[in-house]
Structures are given as C-alpha cells and as structure tokens.
Amino acid sequence: QQQVKQSPQSLIVQKGGISIINCAYENTAFDYFPWYQQFPGKGPALLIAIRPDVSEKKEGRFTISFNKSAKQFSLHIMDSQPGDSATYFCAASTRSNDYKLSFGAGTTVTVRA
Amino acid sequence: DAGVTQSPTHLIKTRGQQVTLRCSPKSGHDTVSWYQQALGQGPQFIFQYYEEEERQRGNFPDRFSGHQFPNYSSELNVNALLLGDSALYLCASSLPGNVAFFGQGTRLTVV
Numbered sequence: 001q002q003q004v005k006q007s008p009q010s011l012i013v014q015k016g017g018i019s020i021i022n023c024a025y026e027n028t029a030f031d032y033f034p035w036y037q038q039f040p041g042k043g044p045a046l047l048i049a050i051r052p053d054v055s056e057k058k059e060g061r062f063t064i065s066f067n068k069s070a071k072q073f074s075l076h077i078m079d080s081q082p083g084d085s086a087t088y089f090c091a092a093s094t095r096s097n098d099y100k101l102s103f104g105a106g107t108t109v110t111v112r113a
Numbered sequence: 114d115a116g117v118t119q120s121p122t123h124l125i126k127t128r129g130q131q132v133t134l135r136c137s138p139k140s141g142h143d144t145v146s147w148y149q150q151a152l153g154q155g156p157q158f159i160f161q162y163y164e165e166e167e168r169q170r171g172n173f174p175d176r177f178s179g180h181q182f183p184n185y186s187s188e189l190n191v192n193a194l195l196l197g198d199s200a201l202y203l204c205a206s207s208l209p210g211n212v213a214f215f216g217q218g219t220r221l222t223v224v
Contacts, residue, residue: 006155034212043117043203043215044156089155095210100146100169103155 006104
C-alpha cells in the first residue's frame with residue numbers, strides 16, 4: 001500500500017517554464033515532507049523539505065506548497081533549466097517513526113531547451 | 114568530507130545465490146537505513162540500524178538481513194536471490210531525527 005501518491009508520472013516543460021509536481025498522503029501522523037532529486041545512476045539527493053506548521057517554503061527556484069487540510073503538497077520548479085531534467089520524488093515520514101521515509105513513485109521531468 | 118559510500122556499484126548474481134552489499138555512512142552519522150528501488154519506482158524502506166541494532170523494518174521477507182558495525186558502517190545481506198530482487202539498493206545515513214543522505218546505490222541484477 002503506497003502511503004504517498006505522486007502525479008504526474010512524467011512531464012515535459014520548455015526552458016524557462018514552470019514544473020509542478022503534486023503529492024497526496026493519507027497518514028495524518030506524517031510531520032516531515034522532503035523532496036528528492038535523482039539523476040540516472042545516482043542516489044536521491046535532498047532538494048527541499050517542509051514541516052506541516054508552514055504552508056510554503058522557497059529555496060531558490062524551488063518552492064514547496066503544503067495544504068494540511070487537503071493532505072496534499074506540491075513542488076514548483078520556477079524558470080526550469082535543462083539541468084533540472086531528472087526524476088523527482090516526494091516523501092513523507094514521522095518523527096515518532098524515526099523518519100522512515102515513504103516515497104512517491106516519482107516524476108520524470110524533461111526540460112527542453 | 115566523504116558522503117555515503119556504497120560498494121560494489123554493480124553486481125550480477127544467479128538466482129538462489131546470496132549477496133552482501135556494503136555501506137559507509139557520512140562522517141558523524143550513526144543511523145543507517147536501507148532502501149530497495151525497483152526500476153521506475155520510488156525507494157522502498159527495508160530496515161534501519163542504530164547502535165548496531167535493527168530499529169525498524171519494512172515489509173520485506175526474512176531473506177533480507179543486515180548488520181551494523183561499531184564504526185557505524187553497515188551490510189545488507191539477501192539470501193536465496195529471486196529475479197524480483199533485481200533493483201538499485203540504496204543506503205542512507207543520518208543522525209537520529211535528521212535528514213537522510215543517500216549513497217549512489219548498488220545495482221543488483223539477478224539472472
């Protein structure tokens with residue numbers, strides 16, 4: 001049973017455009033929501049993370065929006081660049097569960113120059 | 114400062130064999146978690162080690178076992194390999210309650 005559902009499975013965006021990836025969860029005990037970026041042949045790298053006490057977090061061109069009541073969160077990549085082409089995973093965990101990560105299925109982003 | 118290092122990077126095993134994968138955590142990290150990532154899927158939690166004890170376990174059979182050494186490095190062992198065990202195996206290290214850093218993974222192919 002997948003605890004975190006991610007969409008879309010893939011997306012193509014033009015250079016300079018906005019990429020938007022959505023995730024939904026069921027377990028209301030989740031209190032940590034990271035996003036990971038993975039390039040082919042590499043392990044996932046932490047991109048940005050948010051806790052449910054804030055509704056938005058921005059780091060450079062990457063923004064997480066969090067809707068606690070809807071149990072949804074999303075990643076926005078502004079001014080997308082070809083170097084952003086990668087697979088992005090949302091995840092969720094709980095402090096009480098020693099931050100065992102439950103991952104979404106991933107979104108492959110392709111940025112066309 | 115070296116990050117999380119895993120060895121080997123690739124290996125091929127025959128169905129029914131046993132395999133051992135190794136992980137050295139990021140300097141200063143004492144918690145090691147293992148994940149299995151099938152092709153085109155998100156990583157799935159296998160288990161987590163802290164103070165040489167298995168602290169948590171995901172939904173994986175007993176064929177999957179592990180160990181953590183006093184220097185915090187860790188091994189993942191898989192017995193009686195099945196074709197379905199073919200995957201990228203990821204090690205992640207952290208301090209308790211902190212963000213996990215992943216290694217580059219070990220690509221296991223079972224033939």
